[in-house]
Amino acid sequence: SYVLTQPPSVSVAPGQTARITCGGNNIGSKSVHWYQQKPGQAPVLVVYDDSDRPSGIPERFSGSNSGNTATLTISRVEAGDEADYYCQVWDSSSDPHVVFGGGTKLTVL
Amino acid sequence: QVQLQESGPGLVKPSETLSLTCAVSGYSISSGYYWGWIRQPPGKGLEWIGSIYHSGSTYYNPSLKSRVTISVDTSKNQFSLKLSSVTAADTAVYYCARSSAAMVPCDYWGQGTLVTVSS
Numbered sequence: 001s002y003v004l005t006q007p008p009s010v011s012v013a014p015g016q017t018a019r020i021t022c023g024g025n026n027i028g029s030k031s032v033h034w035y036q037q038k039p040g041q042a043p044v045l046v047v048y049d050d051s052d053r054p055s056g057i058p059e060r061f062s063g064s065n066s067g068n069t070a071t072l073t074i075s076r077v078e079a080g081d082e083a084d085y086y087c088q089v090w091d092s093s094s095d096p097h098v099v100f101g102g103g104t105k106l107t108v109l
Numbered sequence: 110q111v112q113l114q115e116s117g118p119g120l121v122k123p124s125e126t127l128s129l130t131c132a133v134s135g136y137s138i139s140s141g142y143y144w145g146w147i148r149q150p151p152g153k154g155l156e157w158i159g160s161i162y163h164s165g166s167t168y169y170n171p172s173l174k175s176r177v178t179i180s181v182d183t184s185k186n187q188f189s190l191k192l193s194s195v196t197a198a199d200t201a202v203y204y205c206a207r208s209s210a211a212m213v214p215c216d217y218w219g220q221g222t223l224v225t226v227s228s
Binding site for chain 1: 204
């Protein structure tokens with residue numbers, strides 16, 4: 001089964017740039033989606049298809065995907081960005097299914 | 110506005126079957142889209158369980174496939190999850206969600222419901 005690896009935590013000061021990685025074998029060949037989840041809430045999609053943003057998501061959120069690593073970049077980080085972030089891909093193997101990364105806790109210092 | 114609402118027992122005994130229903134409003138299930146279930150054990154990450162198309166076509170997480178059944182009731186505009194032979198490891202918040210295709214991300218989610226497996 002396909003495995004996605006995320007760092008457990010990332011810390012950044014307000015106004016700086018946060019980069020959250022999602023590693024997987026040849027992940028660059030897949031479409032990667034990113035969710036933000038705040039405590040007690042359902043996940044919210046912030047980036048889809050590697051680098052597209054849903055309506056209502058600030059331009060500060062961007063994504064990239066190449067080789068074995070996909071990256072969610074949050075520019076000019078704000079206190080309200082503190083949350084857990086999950087990457088997601090579709091594993092199109094003989095038994096196709098959705099795979100989530102383990103999640104990254106973003107702390108705004 | 111599309112809304113999803115999970116319902117079902119909050120407590121299930123070990124070895125029994127967990128049953129949840131997701132009521133959909135603001136959109137007719139029979140019009141399309143995939144309807145899925147995702148869970149999150151307390152303090153842990155997301156785990157995809159599976160999804161179903163309005164026609165009944167399904168995809169399941171291989172690690173849960175032997176115990177999971179997802180079904181759809183278009184007459185009631187709802188879909189359901191059954192997970193058999195549960196253990197404490199199945200204790201989690203269970204979310205229902207919608208996606209335009211099985212491989213694309215979910216755009217609408219329910220608020221989630223906590224199911225505890227305990228005797």
